[in-house]
Amino acid sequence: MTEAKFKILICDGLDAEGVSILKNTPGFDVDARKSISREDLLKEIVDCDAVIVRSASKIDAEVIDAGKKLKVIARAGVGIDNVDTAAATRRGIIAMNTPEGNTTSAAEHTLALMLALLRKIPQADAWIRQGGWDRSKFTGREACGKTLGIIGLGRIGRQVAKRAQSFEIRTIGYDPFTSPEIAASEGIELVDLDTLFRTSDIITLHSPLTDETRGIINRENIAKMKTGVFVVNTARGPLINENDLAEAINSGQVAGAALDVYPAEPPKDYPLIGLPNVITTPHLGASTNEAQLNVAIMTAEQVADALLDREVRNAVNMPRLDPESRRILGPFIQLADKLGQFAGQIVDGTFEKITVHCQGDITRVDEAPITTGALRGTISTLMPETVNYVNAEVMAKMQGLIVESLASSTATGFTNLVTVTITTNKMTLSISGTIFEGQNVPRIVMIDDYQVEARPVGHLLLVRNKDLPGVVGLVGTILAKNGINISGMSLGPNRNRPIALEIINVDQPVQQHVIDELKSADLILEARPIRIS
Numbered sequence: 001m002t003e004a005k006f007k008i009l010i011c012d013g014l015d016a017e018g019v020s021i022l023k024n025t026p027g028f029d030v031d032a033r034k035s036i037s038r039e040d041l042l043k044e045i046v047d048c049d050a051v052i053v054r055s056a057s058k059i060d061a062e063v064i065d066a067g068k069k070l071k072v073i074a075r076a077g078v079g080i081d082n083v084d085t086a087a088a089t090r091r092g093i094i095a096m097n098t099p100e101g102n103t104t105s106a107a108e109h110t111l112a113l114m115l116a117l118l119r120k121i122p123q124a125d126a127w128i129r130q131g132g133w134d135r136s137k138f139t140g141r142e143a144c145g146k147t148l149g150i151i152g153l154g155r156i157g158r159q160v161a162k163r164a165q166s167f168e169i170r171t172i173g174y175d176p177f178t179s180p181e182i183a184a185s186e187g188i189e190l191v192d193l194d195t196l197f198r199t200s201d202i203i204t205l206h207s208p209l210t211d212e213t214r215g216i217i218n219r220e221n222i223a224k225m226k227t228g229v230f231v232v233n234t235a236r237g238p239l240i241n242e243n244d245l246a247e248a249i250n251s252g253q254v255a256g257a258a259l260d261v262y263p264a265e266p267p268k269d270y271p272l273i274g275l276p277n278v279i280t281t282p283h284l285g286a287s288t289n290e291a292q293l294n295v296a297i298m299t300a301e302q303v304a305d306a307l308l309d310r311e312v313r314n315a316v317n318m319p320r321l322d323p324e325s326r327r328i329l330g331p332f333i334q335l336a337d338k339l340g341q342f343a344g345q346i347v348d349g350t351f352e353k354i355t356v357h358c359q360g361d362i363t364r365v366d367e368a369p370i371t372t373g374a375l376r377g378t379i380s381t382l383m384p385e386t387v388n389y390v391n392a393e394v395m396a397k398m399q400g401l402i403v404e405s406l407a408s409s410t411a412t413g414f415t416n417l418v419t420v421t422i423t424t425n426k427m428t429l430s431i432s433g434t435i436f437e438g439q440n441v442p443r444i445v446m447i448d449d450y451q452v453e454a455r456p457v458g459h460l461l462l463v464r465n466k467d468l469p470g471v472v473g474l475v476g477t478i479l480a481k482n483g484i485n486i487s488g489m490s491l492g493p494n495r496n497r498p499i500a501l502e503i504i505n506v507d508q509p510v511q512q513h514v515i516d517e518l519k520s521a522d523l524i525l526e527a528r529p530i531r532i533s
Contacts, residue, residue, distance in 0.1 A: 001428070002047055005027040005028075006027060006028055006029065006049040006050065006070075006071075006307050007028075007029045007030075007031070007047055007048045007049050007050075008022055008030045008031070008048065008049065008051070008052065008303065008307075009027070009031050009033075009036075009044055009045065009048045009050070009051045009052070010022075010030065010031065010032040010033060010036070010051075010052045011041060011052065011053045011054075011056070011057040011151065012033075012034070012035060012036075012052075012053050012054035012055070012056045012057050012076075013032075013033070013034045013035070013054065014032065014052060014054075014296045014299065014300070015292050015293050015295075015296030015297075016296075017293055017296055017297055017300075018076075018264070018293075018295075018296025018297050018299055018300035019032045019286075019296075019300070021297065021300035021301060022302065022303065022304060024298050025304050025438050026246075026346075028157070028304070028307075028533065031044065031048075035056060035531060036057060036363070038119045039109040041057060041063060042062070042063060042066050045063055045066050045067040045070070045416050046066055046068060046069075047068075047069055048067055048069060048528055049069050049070065049071050049072070049307060050068060050070070050071060050072040050073070050074065050303050050306075050307055051067065051070065051072075051073055051074070052074045052075075052076055052303060053073075053074070053075055053076070053082065053300055054075070054076050054077055055077065055079070055082060056490065057072050057082065058082045058083075059082065059083045059084065059088075060084045060087070061084050061087040061102065064084060064087045064088055064091055065091075065273070065458070066088075067093075070088075070091070070093050070149065071093060071094065071306070071307060072093065072094045072095075072096065072303055072306045072307060073088055073093055073094070073095045073096070074095075074096050074097070074098075074299050074302060074303050075095075075097040075098070075299075076098060076295050076296060076299040077097065077098060077101070077102070077286065077295060078097060078098070078099050078102060078286070079097070080095065080097045080316055085316055085317045086199055086317075088317055089317040093451055094304075094306055094312060094315050094317070095315065095316050095317045096296040096302055096306070096312070096314045096315045096316060097314055097316060098294075098295050098299050098302070098314060098484070099155075099314060099391075100155065100284065100294075100298070101174065101291060101294040101295035101298050101299075102286035102288075102291040102294070102295060103155045103156055103159055104283040104284060104290070104291070105286050105287070105288040105290065105291035106156045106158065106159075106234055106286060106291075107156050107159035107162075107163060108123075108161045108288075109234055109245075109260060109281075109284055109285045110156070110160050110204055110206075110232060110234045110240075110285075111160065111163050111164065112231050113234065113258035113260065113279060113281070114148075114164075114202060114204065114230070114258065115143060116231065116258065116279055117256050117257070117258040117279055118140050118141045118142070118143055118202075118230065119138075119140035119141075120138040120139075120140050122279050123137075123138060123140040123276065124137075133262045135171075139181075142348075143164075143167045143168075143169055144167055144168045144169065145168065145169075145170075146169050146170070146174060146201040146202055147169070147170045147171075147199055147200050147201050147202070148160075148161070148164050148169045148170065148171050148172070148200065148201070148203075148204065149172050149191075149196040149197070149199070149200030149202065149203045149204070150171060150173040150174070150188065150204055150206060150208050151173070151174050151175075151193075151196065151203065151204070151205050151206065151216065152173075152174075152175055152205065152206035152207030152208070152235065153174075153175035153178045153183060153186075153188065153190075153206070154206060154208075154232075154383065156206045156235075157173065157175070157204075157206035158186050158188070160204060160206065161173065161186055161187060161188050162186065162187070165187050170189075171187060171188045171189070172188065172189045172190075172191050172195075172196055172199065172200065173188040173189070173190055173191070173196070173234060174191060174192065174196045175189070175190070175207075175382075176350065176351075176382055176398055177351055177379065177382040177383065177399050178190060178349075178350075178400070179350055179351075179352065179399065179400040179401075180350075181400055182398070182399060182400035187395075190278060193221075194224060194299070195460050197221055197224040197225050198224055198225070198226070199226075199464070200226070200229060201226065201228075201229060201230065202227070202229065202230045202231075202232065203217075203225070203229060203230070203231050203232070204231075204233075204234075205217070205232065205233045205234070205235045205236075205239050205240075206231040206234070206235050207235060207236075207239060207385060208235075208236070208383055209235075209236040209238055209305075210382075211531070213239055214238050215238065215239070215240070215241040215244075216233060216239055216240075217233075217239060217240040217241060217244070217245055218241040218246075219241070219247070220243045222244060222245070222248045222253060222254060222340045225253070225254070227252070227253055228252075228253075228254075228255040229254055229255060229411075230254070230255050230256050230257065230258075231245065231254060231256075231257040231258075232257070232258045232259075233257070233258070233259050233260065233261055233329050234260040234261060235261060236261055237259075237261040237262040237263040237265070237267075238262075238263050240259075242270060242271050242272050243251060243271055245257060245272060245404075246271040246275065248273050248444060249272070249275055249277055249278065249371075250275070256277035256278060256279070257272060257277070257278050257279070258278070258279040258280075258281075259272060259278065259279070259280050259281070260280075260281045260282075260283055260284055260285050261283055261285075262283075265282075265283055266282070269478045270460070271427045272434045274408055290417065302314060314388065314391065315388055315389060316388040317388070317389075320328060324365070325365050325366065325369070327371060328361075328362060328364070328365050329362060329365060329369055330365065331418065331435050331440055331442070332358075332362050332367075332370050332418055332435065333369050333370055333372070333373035333389075334373065335373075335418055335433050335434070335435055335442040335456075336356065336370045336371070336373035336374035336377065336418050336420065337373040337374065337376055337377035338377060338433070338442055338456040338532050339374060339377065339431050339432075339433050339444070339455070339456065339458070340354075340373070340374040340375065340376065340377025340378035340379075340380075340381075340420055341377040341378070341380060341381055341530075341531075341532050341533065342377075342431060342444065342456050342460075342530055343378060343420055343422050343429055343431045344377065344379070344380075344381030344422065344426060345381050345528065345530045345531070346383070346429065346462055346528050346530065347422050347424050347426075347427060347429050348359070348424065348426050348427060349424030349425045349426030349427060350425045351378070351399070351401055351422060351423075351424055351425040352401065352402065352423050352424055352425060353401065353402040353403070353404065353421075353422070354374065354375060354378055354396070354401060354402070354403050354404070354420065354421070354422055354423075355403075355404040355405075355406065355418075355419075355420070355421040356370060356371040356374045356403075356404070356405050356418070356419070356420055357403075357404070357405075357406040357407070357408070357418070357419040357421070358370050358371075358406070358407050358408075358416075358418055359407070359408040359409075359410065359411035359414070359416065359417040359418075359419070360408075360409070360411035360414060360415050360416035360417055360419075361415055361416055362416045362418075363407040363408065363409055367407055368405065368417060369384075369389075371393075371403065371405045371452040372389055372392050372393060373389065374418070374420045375392035375393060375395075375396050375403065376388060376389050376392040378420070378422065379392060379395055379396065379399075381384075382463070382533075383395065409450075411434075414434045414445070415434075416434055416435065417432055417433075417434050417439060418432065418433055419431070419432040419433075419446075420432075429447075429448060430446075430447070430448055431446070431448075432444070432445050432446040432447075433445060438494050441455070442455070442456055442457075443455065443456075444456050444490075444503065447492065447501060447503075448491060449494060449496070450492035450493075450500075450501040451492055452490040452491070452492040452501065452503050453490050454488070454490040454503035454505070455505055456532045457479070457532055458505065458506075458507075458531075458532060459505070459506050459507070459508060459509050459510065459529070459530070459531055459532075460503060460504060460505055460506065460529075460530040460531075460532065461479075461502075461503075461504040461510050461527065461528070461529055461530065462501070462502070462503055462504075462526070462527070462528045462530060463475055463501070463502040463504065463518065463523040463524060463527050464499055464500070464501050464502075464522045464524075464525045464526040464527075465499070465500055465501075465502070465523050465524065465525055465526075466498060466500075466522075466523045466524075466525065467493055467494070467497070467499055467500040468523060469499050470523070471500070471523050471524070472489075472491070472502070474521060474523060474524070475502065475518065475524070478514065478517055478518055478521075479510075479514070481506075482511075482513075482514045482517075484506050484507070484508060484510060484514065485507040485508075485510065486504055486505070486506055487505045487506065487507055488504070489502060489503070489504045489505070490502070490503045490504075490507035499525065509529060509531065510529040514531060515528070
C-alpha cells in the first residue's frame, strides 16, 4: 500500500466521481465530508495539503494561517468569494476554481427563465393549482423576432446567444473587451450600451461585478429602455438596483423580470420578490446533475495535478514558475500586472492589441510570465472575476486580442524596464515601469512621453492639465475640500507640449462628483480615478 503523501479535506460534499478520482490516486489520503463546522475545519486543516470547498465553508485568513501544510485551495465552482486569495497568495498557496464546469447549465437556466417570463408559466401554474382556468390572464409573448440584449459576452453570454438564435431571436451584445469580429463570429451584433438599452426587447445580464457594472440596471438606464422590456439576471445580484427596477415594474416601464441571484442570499426584505411580474429561483444556475459532475471531475483533476507538480490550471493567484525563474521574475510579473491594471483603466475604446516589451537583465530567463502578468492586469479591469495568470492568454485569444511580446537585453537608463502598450480602436497608450535595485517596490517611470515616478498601489488619480502655474494647488484644494488626503504625487511635465500630467496617490477612492468638479476647472483637461490591487 502506497504511503500517503498528501492529505485532502473535502468540506462541502463533492460528486462521488470526483471523490473517486482523488481516492484512487496513489499517495492521497482523502477525508470527504458533506459539511463541516467552523471548529472542526480549524482543527482538521492543520495537517492538510489541500482543501476543497463549495460555497458553504469559508477559507479565510484564520483558516489559511491554521493550515500550515496547505498547498492548494480549490473552489468547486465559479465564484471564489469564500476564499481569501490574498492571504493564500501571501502564504504561497495556490487558489483555484472551476469556471467552465457550469457554463451549459447557466446558459440553459437563463433561457428557461426568459421563456417562462415571456409566457407567464409560473403564474399560470400557480393559478391552476388554485383551481383557476382563465387563460386570458396569461396571454404571453413569442420569443421569435425579439431582440435580446446581452450584457457581458463571456462563456455564458455567448452560449445564451447561441441558444437564443435557435428561437430566431436577434442577438445584440455589449462587452467593452470583445471585438466586433469575435462577436460577429458568434452571430452577435456588438453595440454600445445605450444602443442595447434602446433597442432590446429582453435584456440578460452576464457581466462580472465591478465598480462600473454595479447597479447597471438603474433608474437612469431603465429610462432609456423600451416600454415593456423584460430583464433576466443569472449573473450577480448587485448588477441590479432592486428599488429602481421594482419602481419600473410597478409603473409598467419594465414588463417583468426573472432573477436567479440576489445581493444577499438568501434574500431578505428584497422588494422584487413577490411582485406579480417577477420570477425568482434560488440561485439554480449551476444546479444540475451534469454541472455538479463536471465541476467535481474538474476540481479533482486540478487538485491532483497541482499536488503532483504536473500542471496548475485555473489558479487565480499565481503563475507557474520554477524557483529560479520565480526569484528573478516574480517582482516583475507583479509590476507588469499593475502596469496593465493602470493602463486598462485610462484607455478608451475596444482593446485590439497588447504589446509587452521586456528590457534588461530579466530577459536572461524566459520572460513570458511577465507578458501573462500584463495580460492578467489589463483584462482584470474588465473581467475581474474570471481572469487569472493561468487563463489570461486564453481569454485574450478568445476576445480576439493580438498579443505581442518583445525582448531587449539592455534598457537605456535602467537595469530592467517593462513597457505595456495597449492599442484600441481609438488610441494607443504606453506605460513603463521598473523596480529599483534594493527596494523591491514597483514604480511607473513613463506614461507615453511623460516621465514620472509613481507608486502603482491602492487608489490613484490621473490628471492631465494645462502646464500653467496654480494647477497643483487647485487640485490639492479640491481634494482637500472633499476630505481626500494626498499620500504621494508625481508630476510629469513635457517640454514639447503645453500639457502636464500628474499621478496622485490618495488614501481613499475619488468619487465621481469630485472627478466632475476637477474636470469643470478650465485648467484641467482630464481626471480619472484608478484602483490598483
